[in-house]
Amino acid sequence: MLRPAVRALSLLLCWLACFAPSPVSCISVTTPPELHASRGEAVTLSCTFTSISRPTSKMTVDWSYRPQTGGPPQTFFHFSSKAFPPPDGQFVDRIRWQGTPASGDASIVLTNASLSDNGTYTCSVRNPPDVHGSPNSHTVLTVTPKSPSIRFSDTAVLLFFILLPSAIITLILIGRILCPKKQPNQSKAYRSPIEVTEGEEYGYHPPAAKAKRETCCDLYLMDSDDESQYYTLKKRPPSDDGYAESQC
Template identity: 80%
Template sequence: MRRLLRGSGAVNAVWFVCLVSSFASSLVSCITVHTPAELHASKGDTISLSCTFTSTSRPTSKMSVDWSYRPQSGGPPQTFFHFSSRAFPPVDGQFTGRIRWQGSPAQGDASISLINATLQDNGTYTCSVRNPPDVHGSPTSYTVLTVTPKMPSIRFSDVAVLLAFILLPSAIITVILIGRMLCPKKQHNQSKAYRSPIEVTEGEEYGIHLPAEKKPTCCELYLMDSEDEAEYYTLKKKPPSDEHYVESQC
């Protein structure tokens, strides 16, 4: 009876050790990879594809990182970057010469950068990290990249050129127009005060002021004799020699 109890106790101890070891191994054999869900950039930008991981095991030479790309139009993912002790950038395809390794495995970083982004780079990027003995958990993570056309920017030099060739001539023309609107008034006022020598009346050029001719009144015309009246009408028919001559209104 005692032998049976001893035998059953030994079996239970073995099962307990196995359960604990399997449970402990499940705790340590986990890895988690994190990437941003979405990234937005403009055409021509340098994009940082961030990827971080946590592992219960210290990264060794056996650790590896793979980046794959699935186009926005669909299709199977294609691996374009690999890291294992050192970086292996793509040697062909659309990412040739445009991928740089920025990761640091000792700090749990497996990031890369994409240089000179294009509209054809739109799609889903997957970061996969393997660090044996961590083989469970979430070794992959996804990022959706959206590249849009770059908006045109106005530089300071462009603004200076516009000011020099558009605003400056407009300002000069405006000043000229305002000057022409104001100058004729001044010239008109001066023309009123200035009299040409030709316009000087007879006698004024010698300093002689002729007395103003007295115009006969209606009563005086009535009292004229016939000879004076005939001479008056004869003078009346002649063209006036003086611009100040005014015909009688009788």
């Protein structure tokens, strides 16, 4: 009686093994949505993937490019155990493999980026038995003209016309502060009140040259106007220089 029961159990296990879903895992590929670069620079097209199965020699990586103007994508790079860069076309001698499949990295480097490289790049990874899931991922690259930089000649002109005059003015100001202008010697200009000469206390300053004394002959030949001037001078207080005495 046990024999038919064992046979039925065996048939049930075989049926479950046949109709149960196969244990196939799913691969997932990820790239940044957008990338930006300046013309002439090297840009890394990053691509990572996750897979339960360990990468083997059957794993493949393909990179394709669709121009910004539109059109079908074109595969320009292939990896299968080793890298196969593009032999010709737009990306020849400008693609370098940077991926590490064992670490889940399938990135490449695009050197000397140009404005014609603008477009959509697609990374596709196949790692059997992981054939389901999301094996493709897209990234949009935007290359812009390189911003102008200050050249050495511009810097030299800036230093010459701005910094140099400022430095000269600063040195002049520092020199005036450290070495002030000499004040005139006041000892020579200063005189004691006792040293004031005669006549200066009245505000009278003698002429530079002494007037010639009048003689008798000069007095005799005077006009009436000259005589009045003579008597006016005679009435003035006596002084050493201005008083003319007749010697007749």
